[in-house]
Amino acid sequence: MRFLAVCTALAASAALTGCGQSGGADAAPTRVTLWLMKGSASDDFIGKFSADFEKEHPGIDLQVRIQEWKGIGDKVNDVLAGKSKEGADVIEVGNTQVAQYVETGGVSELTLEGLREWGSSDWLKGLSEPGTVEGAQYGVPWYAANRVVIYNKELFANAGIKTPPKNRQEWLANTQKLDKGEQQGIYLAGQNWYVLAGFIWDEGGELAVENSGEWSGALDDEKSVAGMEFYKQLQVLGHGPKDADEETPPQSDVFARGQVAQIIAPPGQAAQIEAANPALKGKLGFFPIPGKTSEKAGAVFTGGSDLIIPDKTRHRGQAVDVISALVSEKWQTELARTMSYVPNKTSLAHVVEGNEGAAAMAPGAAQGRATPNSARWAEVEAKNPIKPYMTAVLTGQDPRTASKTAAAAITKLLKQPAN
Template sequence: MKRKLTAAIGIAGMIFPIAACGGGDGGSETEGSRTLKVWMMDGSAPDQWQKDLAAEFEERTGAEVEFETQTWNGIQQKLTTALSEENPPDVFEIGNTQTPAYAKTGGLADLTALKSEIGADWTDSLNKSAVYEGKQYAAPWFVVNRVVIYNKKVWAEAGIETVPRTRDEFHAALKRIGERTDAEPIYLPGQNWYHFVGLVIGEGGELVKKDGGRYVSNLADPKVAAAAETYRKFQALSEAPKDKDEATPQQGDVFAKGDVGAIIGMGWEAAAAVKANPAIEKDIGYFTIPGETAARPEGVFLGGSNLAVAAGSRKQDLAEEFLKLALSDEYEGRLAKLNGVIPNKESLQAELKGNAAAEAAAPAVAGGGTTPLIPEWAAVENDPNPIKTYLTAVLNGKSPAEAAKQVEGEFDKRLAQQQ
C-alpha cells in the first residue's frame, strides 16, 4: 500500500461545529450539475479502481465523478471547513474513529435507509464506527489490523515447528527463542498503545465509562488491568524501550536486522523491513495474534476508513448511487485484493487469498474493535498521550491501579474538552 494506514486512525484534534447547508430537501441537485465531487485519501484507492468505478458510474447515471486526493495531515480542519461551505465534497472518505465527531456536528447525511438496502451483511465490528446515536452516518469501507510478524529462521533455530494458537503457547514460544538463540524474542516497545487497545478489547473492557452525564477514564477497571498485565508479561521478553512507541525507532527497521523473533505490527511494517534489508524477505512469516483460547484470536484495534455523504450536498441521490457501486461486492472485493485491506463483508475475505499478512489479519476482525466511538475521544490522543504514560508506569513497576490513578486526572480533563 502507498501509505501507512495507521495514519487514518485515532487522529487527535478538535472538531468544530458544522452547520449543514444547502440541499435542504436532502435530494435536489444544482440545475445542470451532474458532477459528483469525491474526496479520497492518499493511497486508499488505486488509480485504476477509481477510473473503472467512475466509468461504470457514468454509464449507469450519466453523471461524472471528480476524484480529489487528500492527505491525512491536516484533513480534519480542511474537512470541517469544507462541510460548512455551500459546495462541500458530496462523498468523502473519513477515518473510522473520526466518524462520531462529524456525526455529532451535523455534517454527515443520515444513511440509515442505505444500510437497510445494501448493508445487511456488513461485518458488525466494522459497522459500529459508522453508527452514532442509533443512526447510520457513514458506510464501512475497509479496515486493517495488527498481526504477528515473525522471523521464520529465528523460530527454526529455536526448534519451533508450528505457530502458536493460544496466548500461553505464544509466550512459551518466545521464551524458547530467548533460551535457545541469541535473538531478542520479541521487539515490543512499551508504548505500542494500539496493541494495548486490542488487548483491552480482547478482555471485553472499555477505556471510558459514563459518570452521570459525562465520560471519564475507565483505566482502573479490572478488565483494563488484565490487559495491562498481559502487555507487561510479553514486554518483559523484549529489550525495547519502555517509554517509546513502535515508531521510535520504526520497529520494521529493527526487525530488518534479523535478530528479532517477532514484532506485533501492520503488514506495511514487514514491507519496510524488506526495503531496509531485502535479504530478510524469505524469512518473514505472519500469524494471527493468539488469544486466550485457540477458538478466539486476540482482540485487535481495527483502523480504517468509512465513506460518508455531506449533509450539505445537493446531490444526495447521486451520492447514494455512488456508494452502492463503490461498496458493491465487485469493487469491495477488488479493493481488498489490490490493497490487502479487510473488506466490509466476511464473505469477501476470500479476495485476500495469497496475501499472507492480510490472511493472518482477517480471522481477528470479527472480534476486533476501536477506541471509544465518542466525539470526546479525540483530545485523549494528543501528546503526551495518557495511555502511553499509563503503560510506561505499569512497565516500570507500578500496579495497573496505581498507574491508572496517576493519569486519570489528565485523561478526564481531555474527555471534558468537548462535553
C-alpha cells in the first residue's frame, strides 16, 4: 500500500512506470510477487530465500504466493493476459508447459539474460529445451527430478548381486536372476510411458518430430520400435499388469510387500514404501536407469520446473533479479539439498553427493529429455494413444503395425487447431 500511495502522488509525471525502482532513502519498496507451486519448496527454504533476497535488495518487498497445480493453467493465462486481480512478476511453471503459455501469448523473452547472466550453456537439456521456442528462451530452468531404479538391497544380496548394473545387458541378467517364484525381478506396469520414452531416446528414436513447423508422431520409426522391444524384455521379468499404468495399483504399494526387487520411480517414492512397510527401512537402494553401454546412464524424462516472467509485469528488472537469485549456485545448492532435487546445471550435480536418491538422479538428468516441445502435446497426454500401443505390443500384437496406429493418432492430435 505504501508503494501505491507514492505512485499515486506521482501519477501526473511520466515517470509513473518507473516508480519505486530508483527512489531515495524514503522511497517505498517495490512489491514483487513470485508464484511458486505447492510442494516445490519447503516453508523453511522460502523463508530463508525471501529474507536473504530482501537483505540483498533493500528496495524490493518480495511476496511469495503458493499455488495449487489444479487449475493453474487458467490462472497463469489470466496473468499473461492482464486479467488477474492477483498478478505475478515471476511464475513457476512445469517445464513442459512453457510452449503452451508462449503460444497463448504474454510471456517475456529472456534470451539475452539467459545467455549473459545465467550460464545457459550448462543447463540441463530436459529443462532448457522445453523452455525454448523457435530459438528464443522464455523459461529459465529452476530444478529437475527424474526416475531412478529403487531396489531392495536384501533381495539383491540374496541373489548374489553385489553391485548395481551399469548397462542394459547387466540389468537384464540381474533382473532374470531376481525373478523367481513369487519374487518379481522388477515390477513394471505395461503403460508406464515415461519409462518407455527414455528407452526410445536411448535408441535414437522420438515420440514425435517436427518438420517445417509441422509435428507428427514417430513411434513407428525403427529406433522407436527398438525402445519398445527393450521395454517388453524388461516388463516380462515381473508380474506387472499389461493394461494399466504405474498408479493402478500404485507401484510403491506393490513394492512395499517385500517381494519386488526393483521399480522405476522418482526416489521420493522410497519414503512412501517405508511408510507402508517400516521393515524395509534401511533396505532400499537407488541407481540410475542403466544405458546401452556403461559409459553413460540411460536417458530419462526430466520433470521439474522453469521460471517465466509475464510481459505485463511492471517490474521486469526486479523480476530478473529474483530469477538470478533463484538460479544462483547458493540457492540451487540449498534447494537441491533441502528438497532432494537435481540442480539446473550439470556442473552442480556434486552438491547432492551424500543424498543417495538425489545422487542417483543426477547421471540420468544429464541425459534427460522432455516431451516434444509442441503446444499441442498436452492433448496427446490427455488422450494418450501411447498407452494402448504399449498394451498391444505386450499382449502379442505386431509392434510395427501397432506403432503405425499410435503414430497416426499422435499426428492427428498434434495437428489439431488450438482451442
